[in-house]
Amino acid sequence: MSKQNLKVAVLLAPGTHPVSGRPCAAAADSAALALAMKLVPSPQHLLVLYAGDADDSALAPYLAQGVSCVNVLPAVAGADVSRVLARQLQDVDLVLCGRRAGGGQGSAMLPYLLAEELEAPLLPDALQLKVGNGQVEVEQYLPKGQRRQLAAALPAIVSVHERASAPLPYAHARLQQGQIRHLSPANLAPGVCHLEPANRRARPLVAASKASGHERMLGAIASDGAKAGGVVVKQGDPVEKAQVLLDYLRDHHLVDF
Amino acid sequence: MFNDRAIPRIDPRRPYVIGPSGLKRIVLGEEVGSRELQQNAHGHSSVKPQRSQGPFRLRSLVVLHTDRGALDEAARETLAAAAILASPDTEVVALLFGGNADSVAAAGEAGADRVLLCADPGFAPQRKLAVLAELWQREAPSRLCLPDRGADADLGRRFASRQGLAVACDVIEVVPGREVRSLAPAGQFAVQPLPPVLLLARKAADARLPFRGQGNDGGVLALPDVGERIRDLGTRSCPASQLALEEADLIVSAGNGVQDTGGLRQLAERMGAAVGASRVAVDDGRFAREQQVGATGKTVQASAYLAFGISGAVQHLQGIKECRHVIAVNLDAAAPIVKRADLTLVEDCQALISALNQLLAAERAANPVLETA
Ligand SMILES: Cc1cc2nc3c(=O)[nH]c(=O)nc-3n(C[C@H](O)[C@H](O)[C@H](O)COP(=O)(O)OP(=O)(O)OC[C@H]3O[C@@H](n4cnc5c(N)ncnc54)[C@H](O)[C@@H]3O)c2cc1C
Ligand SMILES: Nc1ncnc2c1ncn2[C@@H]1O[C@H](COP(=O)(O)O)[C@@H](O)[C@H]1O
Numbered sequence: 045m046s047k048q049n050l051k052v053a054v055l056l057a058p059g060t061h062p063v064s065g066r067p068c069a070a071a072a073d074s075a076a077l078a079l080a081m082k083l084v085p086s087p088q089h090l091l092v093l094y095a096g097d098a099d100d101s102a103l104a105p106y107l108a109q110g111v112s113c114v115n116v117l118p119a120v121a122g123a124d125v126s127r128v129l130a131r132q133l134q135d136v137d138l139v140l141c142g143r144r145a146g147g148g149q150g151s152a153m154l155p156y157l158l159a160e161e162l163e164a165p166l167l168p169d170a171l172q173l174k175v176g177n178g179q180v181e182v183e184q185y186l187p188k189g190q191r192r193q194l195a196a197a198l199p200a201i202v203s204v205h206e207r208a209s210a211p212l213p214y215a216h217a218r219l220q221q222g223q224i225r226h227l228s229p230a231n232l233a234p235g236v237c238h239l240e241p242a243n244r245r246a247r248p249l250v251a252a253s254k255a256s257g258h259e260r261m262l263g264a265i266a267s268d269g270a271k272a273g274g275v276v277v278k279q280g281d282p283v284e285k286a287q288v289l290l291d292y293l294r295d296h297h298l299v300d301f
Numbered sequence: 302m303f304n305d306r307a308i309p310r311i312d313p314r315r316p317y318v319i320g321p322s323g324l325k326r327i328v329l330g331e332e333v334g335s336r337e338l339q340q341n342a343h344g345h346s347s348v349k350p351q352r353s354q355g356p357f358r359l360r361s362l363v364v365l366h367t368d369r370g371a372l373d374e375a376a377r378e379t380l381a382a383a384a385i386l387a388s389p390d391t392e393v394v395a396l397l398f399g400g401n402a403d404s405v406a407a408a409g410e411a412g413a414d415r416v417l418l419c420a421d422p423g424f425a426p427q428r429k430l431a432v433l434a435e436l437w438q439r440e441a442p443s444r445l446c447l448p449d450r451g452a453d454a455d456l457g458r459r460f461a462s463r464q465g466l467a468v469a470c471d472v473i474e475v476v477p478g479r480e481v482r483s484l485a486p487a488g489q490f491a492v493q494p495l496p497p498v499l500l501l502a503r504k505a506a507d508a509r510l511p512f513r514g515q516g517n518d519g520g521v522l523a524l525p526d527v528g529e530r531i532r533d534l535g536t537r538s539c540p541a542s543q544l545a546l547e548e549a550d551l552i553v554s555a556g557n558g559v560q561d562t563g564g565l566r567q568l569a570e571r572m573g574a575a576v577g578a579s580r581v582a583v584d585d586g587r588f589a590r591e592q593q594v595g596a597t598g599k600t601v602q603a604s605a606y607l608a609f610g611i612s613g614a615v616q617h618l619q620g621i622k623e624c625r626h627v628i629a630v631n632l633d634a635a636a637p638i639v640k641r642a643d644l645t646l647v648e649d650c651q652a653l654i655s656a657l658n659q660l661l662a663a664e665r666a667a668n669p670v671l672e673t674a
Contacts, residue, residue, distance in 0.1 A: 052329050055580040060487065060488045061487070063484065063486075063487070063488075064487065065486055065487025065488075074451070083478075085509065090398075090510060098553040101315040117480045139619060150453070151468070151469075151470035151471065151483075152454075152458065152470060153458055153461070153462065153468065154456040156459055156461070156462040157462045159462070160462045160463060165531045167531060168455055168458075182420060184424075186451070186536070187451055187548065187602070188538075188549070188550035188602070188603075188604070189538050189539045189544045189548050189550055190536050190537070190538050190547055191536065191537055191538070191539060192423075192424060192533065192535070192536045193533075193534035193535055193537075194424060194531050194532065194533060194534065195531070195532045195534055196530055196531040196532065197517075197530070202351065221605050238491070238492055238493075239485055239487065239490065239491055240488075240490050240492055241487045241488065241489055242484065242485075242488050242490045243488075246404075246473040246482060246484075246505075247474055248474070248492075248504055248505060248507045249381070249382050249385045249386070249475050249477075249505065249506035249507065250385070250465075250504050250506075250507045251381070251384070251385045251507070251510050251511055251512065253511040254339070254511070254512060256320075256321055256323050257323050258319060258323035258324050266328065272647055274627075274639065274640075274641075274642045274644060275643070275644050275645070276634060276639060276645040277644070277645065277647065278634065278647045279607060282648055282649070282652040282653050282655075282656040283656045283659075283660070284658035285646045285648050285653060285656070286653055286657040286660050288644070288646065289607075289628060289630075289644070289646060289653075289659065290657070290660065290661075292626075292628065292643075292644050293628075296626060297369055297604075298604055298605040298626060299551065299572060299573075299605075301572075301573075301661075301664075
């Protein structure tokens with residue numbers, strides 16, 4: 045499939061700065077944007093979608109990062125975001141979205157719901173992306189320095205990891221040129237959650253204990269003592285100790301040599 | 302008025318017994334109570350009682366991917382959360398992907414009443430979903446808990462969207478029977494009613510339970526033969542030198558006791574480990590600022606952390622809280638790091654590093670096959 049007739053859509057949700065709460069570009073969404081720009085000859089070929097009722101100024105950071113036009117599906121109470129977006133994405137080959145919506149507000153559920161809605165495979169946490177021969181190949185981020193290669197036939201959905209690309213440069217001129225287009229109203233369901241100020245720490249679930257005060261005190265001492273129970277090796281020359289270290293690593297399957 | 306009667310004194314070390322309401326001193330002349338009794342009480346308290354004896358009417362399901370058969374802290378916390386939320390007639394059923402006999406016992410200790418095992422073929426969402434859907438149908442659990450990280454987070458989200466179940470993600474606080482909270486930007490909580498599927502963030506529950514689960518072996522589930530739409534082309538690990546410290550699985554870290562930085566870097570290369578450093582070593586200019594581990598540096602999550610010549614100041618230990626195995630090399634057997642370390646070698650760093658380098662070089666020379674592997 046050539047670059048020209050591959051239809052790529054990018055889903056953008058406005059980000060919120062984690063501390064100040066002001067609108068900003070979300071890292072994962074701009075990484076998705078950066079990967080998408082490499083797949084098409086020019087930004088005009090991208091279908092950029094947002095469903096919701098956020099202010100235009102909240103989407104402006106993406107314009108400054110190179111989007112030529114954001115299509116906004118306005119929100120009226122009554123339907124899911126994923127269903128509204130899915131209707132617009134029926135004939136798209138590749139959908140790119142962020143792993144999690146900006147500032148940690150998102151639940152990272154949208155890609156999964158959309159995949160069910162479109163019955164398309166979802167390749168999660170992409171770092172790199174290759175498209176060719178009607179299939180998409182993705183390098184998936186795994187913790188601890190592991191990377192996995194995944195491939196699937198198009199059409200597919202790819203959620204992009206924050207680390208996939210360095211932040212796109214911000215250009216005010218592009219912000220001025222870009223446009224935000226409001227499409228005809230769709231019906232959106234109100235979210236199930238509400239916000240409240242977090243003026244205390246979250247309380248972890250703690251099991252009710254029937255132990256007496258004295259037992260609890262003993263327990264506290266015992267658990268401290270157990271932590272100090274590492275093995276200390278003083279005997280032997282450096283070579284023997286080095287062997288002890290290697291044996292420990294191998295016994296616990298921590299190294300593969 | 303002057304009183305010349307002796308003041309009655311109470312011997313602070315007189316014998317005592319330990320009863321349900323704590324320590325009870327023994328009155329003179331009474332025969333019960335001795336120091337041996339206290340010793341027995343210590344031994345007894347190490348075996349925890351079972352949370353519930355059954356019979357069970359309801360079920361609560363926990364799904365976990367094990368880390369090479371071991372349960373990590375996030376997994377234990379999720380099991381603990383399910384056990385704390387469970388009523389006495391609710392059985393906590395755990396499904397472990399990639400678990401073994403040891404993980405069955407560990408999961409029982411962490412709160413599971415029945416443990417099912419299933420092989421972990423890596424990336425296989427459709428097959429795992431099929432196993433889970435079958436289990437969901439058969440056991441009809443009232444709740445599903447998973448840790449919100451890695452493969453569990455992916456599977457939980459796929460399952461919830463496939464089954465159309467309400468789900469709460471990144472939950473940091475559960476109010477039993479009512480609602481859950483997660484963090485939202487700008488210092489806010491997002492609050493939603495308690496859904497059937499819970500994806501828990503770290504520290505949503507305290508993993509230190511006063512009870513344990515029954516830990517029964519529920520057998521092994523076979524992965525059904527369902528077609529995958531996504532092909533897994535294999536996993537590789539990045540060379541450690543290209544990795545950010547936060548991502549590395551094996552870290553060799555140097556403190557003020559390491560003079561021979563060349564030898565340490567060579568060792569890290571031979572072991573495929575990332576290089577970290579303490580603040581003193583960084584301030585000295587021996588390592589780069591982005592290699593600093595600790596309160597003002599990076600927080601690392603390595604499975605193994607090798608601390609060479611690091612005293613283990615609290616600010617440094619903060620950065621390695623999440624490390625599973627800590628190995629310390631220090632001349633001082635009383636350094637604070639020894640308390641944190643699982644293995645301590647009391648030895649000069651320079652000598653040990655060169656000994657390790659030589660051992661590894663000798664092994665490579667003896668097994669040239671390993672070099673290409
Ligand atoms: C606000 C604040 C923030 C801080 N943040 C950090 C931080 O983020 N990260 C951090 O690391 N520190 C931090 N520190 C500094 C911290 O308190 C310690 O000073 C520092 O960690 C000590 O580093 P060290 O263990 O390498 O050095 P030292 O304390 O000098 O310890 C050296 C150790 O090496 C051993 N040793 C010496 N020679 C040898 C040898 N030849 N062979 C074997 N062992 C040997 C010694 O016995 C000793 O235990 C912070 C301090 C403050 C006040
Ligand atoms: N209302 C929305 N409109 C368009 N895209 C969205 C919307 N919400 C989320 N997304 C995309 O889906 C990703 C995951 O979002 P979330 O599930 O809300 O965390 C985000 O990074 C966006 O790319």
